[in-house]
Amino acid sequence: MNPKTPVAPAQILDGKALAAKVRQALGDRVQQIQGPGVRPPGLAVVMVGDNPASAVYVRNKENACAKVGIASFGQTLPATATQAEVAALIDALNRDDRVDGILVQLPLPPHLDAVALIQSIDPAKDADGLHPLNLGKLLRGEPGLRSCTPAGVMALLAEYGLEGNGKEAVVVGRSMLVGKPLALMLLEANATVTVAHSRTPDLGAVIRRADIVVAAVGVPQLITAEMVKPGAIVVDVGINRVLLPEGGSALVGDVDFASVAAVAGWITPVPGGVGPMTVAMLLQNTVWSYGQRLGSGSLW
Incomplete structure (x- = not known):
């Protein structure tokens, strides 16, 4: 879209419309990559506790995944889960070949160390782009998963x-x-x-x-x-x-x-x-990781 001379009132930057466009492009790309016997991309959202707002966000992300053809591997742990239990779940997802993206839904219960848990995610599956390795790639201007x-x-x-x-x-x-x-x-x-x-x-x-x-x-x-x-x-x-x-x-x-x-x-x-753009970029990161893991190269 070309820039236009602004008029009063301000022109709306419509994230909802662009997110739909991104989802369509991602869905098309997933279909191109997939063939007989090729699994779909997978996203795992880890939620701890029953925060109502977080539950809504997770449900929205899972619905968006379905529209693109991404399999959801959501995991919810009780609010009493220990640091070791959440870390063990992340480790299992790191090793799960069906999963291309992992996201820890924030905020976490106060007894958990969110920074340590995010750092325990495989950087290649860091769907939220918050791992120090991916932030370092951003700082250096190198390709990688972005926040x-x-x-x-x-x-x-x-x-x-x-x-x-x-x-x-x-x-x-x-x-x-x-x-x-x-x-x-x-x-x-x-x-x-x-x-x-x-x-x-x-x-x-x-x-x-x-x-x-x-x-x-x-x-x-x-x-x-x-x-x-x-x-x-x-x-x-x-x-x-x-x-x-x-x-x-x-x-x-x-x-x-x-x-x-x-x-x-x-x-x-x-x-x-x-x-809506935040969720769209989460899907884009997941599909990007999927392409990298299957050897399809960068998607854009």
Whole structure:
């Protein structure tokens, strides 16, 4: 898609539509790779406990797998599972030839060491792109599995012709899950990148100079219209559940969508923006690993 002159209100960056397009391409690719006697790609999502939000996320991932032709090998352990028990499950999945991708659903119960468990995943099956080896490949600009949410952001920008080359980008948030890997990806796309965070003085002044703003901090509607340069590209990674005055709740991002959409050139909605792309990149990572393991080479 070629970039267009922005009009008011901002043009929507439709992650839901692009995710459907990615799933279609992946499904076609899986059919091309598979032949008589060739197994389908496999993804194992490891969940510990009965967190309702996590259960919904896992179910959504399994449904998405079915649409692409990926076999699900989901495993749920009780909240009382020990570090050794979860590690043993991951080790079994590492050795299971039917499994190409492994994801540990976060958050984990507080008694478990999530970092150690992620590091125990075979890097070649690291569907979430969070293993230190894969993060190191990203840092070095080498091919490999990429963190799903940052990769989804980059795919969404590329779909709309919004390349980073020569642009100034501000990433608000410095997590290992989103902020840091996304900053590296934007640098790789030749953007000039600033990473802002809770200790950044005058956050509004930093954001106002950006051509690309990515909010990934987990604070509802933190970024408002007066903080955004007219015509800027605004990507909202945040997803926060807030209580409504009239009762009930709603999902909102880290960006005040209503006000910022009147100023920005392009903006992602919440929901329907980055969220679907995260799942699409999880599937893409799994199929990429599948192709590598079968000797089919890179899929793109």
